[in-house]
Amino acid sequence: MTTSHRLPEPFGLYIDRSRTLGFDFEGRHYSGLAGDSLGSALAANGVKMVSRSFKYHRPRGFLTFAGLDCNSYVQFGDEPNVQADRLVLTDGLSASALNVSGSLENDRDAYLGHFSRFLPVGFYYKTFFRPKGAWAYWEKIIRRKAGLGNVDKKTPHGYYDKAYLFADVCVIGGGPAGLSAALEAGKTGAEVILIDEEARLGGSLNYAFGAGGQERASKLAAELAKFDNVTVLNPALCTGWFADNWLAVIQGNRLYKLRAKQVVLASGSVEQPMVFRNNDLPGVILGSAVQRMIRLYGVRPGSRAVVCTGNDHGYRVAQDLRDAGVEVVAITDLRNEEAKCVEAGALAAQGLRILSGHTVYEAIPERGKRGISGAVIDSITGEGEVSGSGETLACDLIVTSVGYAPLAQLMCHCGGRMKYSDALHAFELDERPKDAFFAGSVDNGFDLEAALAEGAQSGWSAAKTAGAKVGKEPAKPGAKGAEGINYPWPIFPHPEGKDFVDFDEDQTVKDVINAVADGFEDVELMKRYTTVGMGPSQGRNSALNSVRLTNKANGRGVSGSTTTTQRPPFKPESFGHLAGRSFDPERLTAMHHRHVEAGAQMMLAGAWYRPAYYGRKADRLACIEAEARNVRNNVGMIDVSTLGGLEVRGPDAAEFMNRMYTWAYKKQKVGRARYLLMSDQTGAVVDDGVACRFSEQEFYVTATTGGVDGVYRAMLRWNAEWRLKVDVANVTGAYAGFNIAGPNSRKVLEKLDCDMDLTAEGFPYMGVREGRIAGIPVRLLRVGFVGELGYEIHMPASCGEALWDLVMEAGAEFGIKPFGVEAQRLLRLEKGHIIIGQDTDGLTTPAEADMLWAVGKKKPFFIGKRSLDIMAEARPLERKLVGFTLPGDSPVPEECVLVIKGDRIVGRVTSAARSEACGGIVGMAYVAPEDAVPGKSFNIKLEDGAYIYATVASIPFYDPDGKRQEL
């Protein structure tokens, strides 16, 4: 393939002519050069059409050549919506076009353009409503015809990560203003980060100001490189600017979260398209885009061009085109007066045809519409109106230069606002966020020297505000050159339409005007109705013209009107960037490895890993039963390190406990444990545990695995208000613990070197002791969840594994075996002990849970007391937790299946299991209060819809008198 459109040096700053790369597009092979983008390589091969439009499948070509439009979206392997003008060319690269049925050249759906009158404005909006079912019909067709690219569902998750950065000054944009800002801030010694989307710094200096501009860019970049305190992130893109200068920056596969003390926004501007008939065809292109093609990539954008301008920039563009060997047929200048710039004079002197007060009114498509064959030019007779006696000029390129819109979307993410200025016919920054400075064309500064000076001053001021030691203030910038850049009305509607305002969504002048006529008068409403600005370019290329049109049509006038709300991200982010790598915190107990060695199946409890049971998954039920049997008949051991541990100490410790928990703790004896139940201010049960009093002023408090952090936080919150003399510490991670339970548990402990009296008299049930076992300091609690003689041993986490090993060794002769959470759940159910969060929910009161025995009646206060008092007086109980049994041949009901009475749901099953010790199925459920009497029966609706009868039973099911635990 020839690359006939490639220009000789010095054109093509980015490309390396010594390295040729081969690539495929739409199944055809081409060659490009190292440094090319896919877009520039295609353009160098004379390819003008790169995609078809979203709705009408119209041919589309390059518009901004800066990755700011979606005309250049291609499918790149498994990645949809890749911008051809941003995709770095690599050898062997292969890409295809979007929105194409068949091929780009011969799209079966290209006829859709002829049916545009059947897809009127608000089509989607209207089909959502009526007739009923219409959307269901249309959706399938629309989803097939429209949509951008294909998602490969089998694509594996690539490597993406996240990193954090901090800066005194972050400069966004590496053009003249940004470079100068970074340099000036860098001179102060401040930590500076400069972000730019291009691989080479310089921005417009590299393409809009000839060889001299490129030289200045190189000089500035070289000077910047001397500062160690300046970091350049490029090519990288800032996609979001959040509160307090929190920036999202994407570079390669990494998402940076950058916190800057001060931000200098020098993100530049985007040139705005003209509106005329067929303004969307390949070959109609922005002036800045052809400058990029020529200077950056050495690509000749066409052979015969008509330039339509509304400012002096158009003459520079015309000069660049001529330098690149493009014949400029004519320049139509929208302005009535003659241009005064040097370039205009030079071009006129060379005999170029310059027509003031003229516009391009229509682009003439070539056969097949894959490009253009001419331009209809005409004289302007009024706002958006022409004489009608136009002239057709043969050309393959229409280049427009009618003004810019600030790329200030980022600023709008954090509270800034853009407003239409009558004086400039442009959006200008209106409300600006704090701790930020603005320089260059984003702030309508178009004079190069002024932009450089403005950048320097912004960088200096930002560094100063960030606290850096600054030198002398840089010179004040001269006139910004903001006036005369934007032509007020570059919109020329055509009676036959195809005068596009939004290329992403194929919306024309008529669509916008009809939307206003349909009553969607405000730009925000017009946007939602027409979808103008809702495509991937997010209005970057359509906001200015659509705001002009809307506010003309609604009669309000464009002056002072704002853009629609800009939300992050500035450009699409991939899910990979958002997902990154996942780092889920894991907590392992001191004995974790012993469980794994013993073949435990581990389960998550919050962030903790706990043994569910020991053995193979296939033998789950048998394992659980065996573990439970060993506890009932012999001795077992369970790791309880994950239970919360809190130290409550101080002269007011007992008073504090009395306020935080429902029961009474002031008279609790030292050396004894007492059950704890906590409710919240609404009276709902939220946690339980035991309080161990080790001295008058010292309680060791346990809490549930999942609840301890909330309990701890609540304790501190309340005491911040109450100012009691008490100190609370969360010692959950500091202690490891295990429970040794079963009739032989005392014998096992007696074998160890223990300095505590373990006899039933010396250490009764609910007693607590501090002492040493085998020299290890321990807290020994004669409490238990499972209802057997048992001891809970708490020891410093560092000693957990050692003591576990010692007890296992001592217990070997008694057949000691570890048991897991599943066996413990069964054992506690047999004893009728509730699990908070399983047998209770967010509304359960102590009365409903049948736990009024644990509520102190005479206390002046505890959290939730008044609410419980009010409920007790005001309304009868609605449900009550009871134990139940089922006949042996019943299935075991799943947790949460419903309890039905008549036609009402009265409750649910909270726990159920087949119990060997109880000789059948036992469970707990909420039932109607009148049925909460042992012997009564109630209905359970199983998952499959079948009903079974359960009989209310008194709890505990097992050892009702508690003899075994008190041995």
Added chain:
Amino acid sequence: MKILNCPLNGPRNIQEFVWGGEVTEMPDPNRCTVAEWGDYVFLENNTRGVIREWWCHAATNYWFIAERDTSTDEILKTYPAGEVFTVRTDFEVPEEDSKG
């Protein structure tokens, strides 16, 4: 992401903090009416303007008070809870109840 200035830990990302609701005064639970208690437990004032809020630095579990403008989401100042709650709170059982 906003920065919140913790009186104990200095300026930190707001992600490290837990919101604890508006600072309100608990009515005397033994003397207030049912309606007053219900208001206290269930209703938020939802004031537009500057309010005092409880915030907790989660990593250190330090509770403090922040003054925030709910219309601009600007945090104006933060200080230890002890600046507002200067005296010990005590609860007492009303006469008629203490006998029973």
